[in-house]
Amino acid sequence: MRKLIIILILSIGFQSYSQKVTIEEIDAKTYTLFTAEQWKELIIYGEENVQDFYYYNVRMGVAYFKEREYHSAEKHLNKAISQESTEYAKEYLFWTYFNIGEFYLAEQVYDQLSLETKKNVDYKKTAIESVYLEIGLKSPNTNEVENTYYGNLVLKHRLGKNIKILHSVNMFLQNDGTQDFNSFQYHLSGTYFLETSAFNLGGVYNYSEFTFASDEEITGEFGNQLQVNYESSTIGDTYSVYVNYSRRFKRLRVNANFNYVTRNATNKNFTKLYLKEDGSLISEDFNNSNVTETVYIPSVGLMYTPEFTKDRISVGADFFFPITETETDIVFKPYLNVFILDQLWLNTSYLQVENYLFADYSSEILYNTPDLSVNRFVSTLSYAFSTKFITKLTYTYENYDFDNLVLNYDINSIFLGVQYKF
Known part of the structure; x- marks a missing residue:
């Protein structure tokens, strides 16, 4: 058995x-x-x-x-x-x-x-690919500077299968009674796509105006009361032209960029001295000066998507080499992209710029004040509600250090953006 x-x-x-x-x-x-x-x-x-x-x-x-x-x-x-x-x-x-x-x-x-x-x-795409609107508030941690309101409008076009056109308009508006800061910027770029690479050519124009006014009472040499009116303004015209080439090698993307930036600034100072009793003008002084700054910024960037992350995480960095008339520097900008879900992803970056004219073409930001040092951390959370509708929430921390004003302060900013794809 x-x-x-x-x-x-x-x-x-x-x-x-x-x-x-x-x-x-x-x-x-x-x-x-x-x-x-x-x-x-x-x-x-x-x-x-x-x-x-x-x-x-x-x-x-x-x-x-x-x-x-x-x-x-x-x-x-x-x-x-x-x-x-x-x-x-x-x-x-x-x-x-x-x-x-x-x-x-x-x-x-x-x-x-x-x-x-x-x-x-043979996927047919519309001439207008997408429109993006972003608004936000920049809030400093000092009483010396008021809140700044920000707006940005971006329109993307696709011409055929290989050419994409982008143009955007953004503005900063600030008013606290004694000083105003207004900035308007236009950005135009075109990209030509090849099999595994792309050429990008673009330009940015930025107009900025800073005005300051004050009234002060002082005691004159003979004990009489005097009224001093002081007004100053700085008007800046900044132009940036850049060319960029990028190429993908499987999981590694490499890009090379060259940026030319020039800024023309006109400084005006106007002082009037009045007699307090009857308002009669005693003296006035006016001076005008022009300053031109130019910087050349070659840069290279790397982005890598490790295989073990299952294409969920990409890490990279841009290396800028700004060249001015007096110095050459190295600026390091690391960034991290994470797909949390198929419809939810996070982008973060950090940038530090030291006391010279600078432009970062990839983030739509043009730094047009050579007397400014900036530390900037940006984190953007994007969510796709559908294939056409995407929202973006951006938090920005910035530290501003103005050498000429002996002023240092932090700014926390929140921006909300909405993108619609046609």
Whole structure:
């Protein structure tokens, strides 16, 4: 009896082993069904013989796509891309996201495609790609400076498949009774995309005006009361022109940039001295001066997405080398990008600039005061409510140190932005 049981167990085990399908057989069978476009048969066979290698996943993904089972197609195509990031799998994943209404994710996949694949996809984009509106408040920690109100409007156009145009207008408005600071800026740039690289050419114009007025009573040499009216203003015109080249090497993106910045400032000071009793003018003084500052800023940047993060985290840094008439410096700007969820991501960066004219083309910020030292930390949280509607909440901490005013203070800022994609 014992021998009979042993023989029965061995025969069942041998039969099970002999019926087990090898991975080579599964690969060959799925290939045959795939080339024959027998999508339903491929799905049935694949689900009965589950595997996890690239060709299995990409064939199953395409089969589900052809059968309009897009969510199952998404699962298998994402697996295939994680195993081997091919243009073929990405093209089907792009159309999968498009068909289930995930246009934001479709855009992400589309941007990863090569120029040749994009031609095959022939994805039609509107002339106006997106519009972005941002407003915010900059609040200093000193009574010497009032709150500053900020607004920014960005419009992006796409001309054909390779050219993108961006132009933006932003402004700062500050008024505390004795002093006003107003700044208006226009930014225009164009980008030409190649297969794994892009050229970018842009320019920025910034107009700023700072005015200060004060009234003061003093005692004159003979004991009479005098009224002193003092007014000063600084008007600055700043121009920036830059060219940028970027190229992607698999998980590493490298960019090189050259920026030319020049600023013309006109300083006006006007002083009047009145007799307090009858308001008669005793004396007046007026002086006018012009200052021109120029800086050349070559820079390089690196961004890397480690494989172990599953494309959720990217780290990078920009290295600026500003060159003025009197000095050359190095500015280091590290940044971190984290995809918390598919629809939620975080971008952070830090920048320190020391006492010279400077422009950071990548963040829409133009520093146009050479007497200013800035430490700037920025963190932006973005959330995609849909494929068309994205909101951004930005927190900024800045430390300002004005050498000519002997003034040092911190600014905490909150900005809220809304982007709509057409």
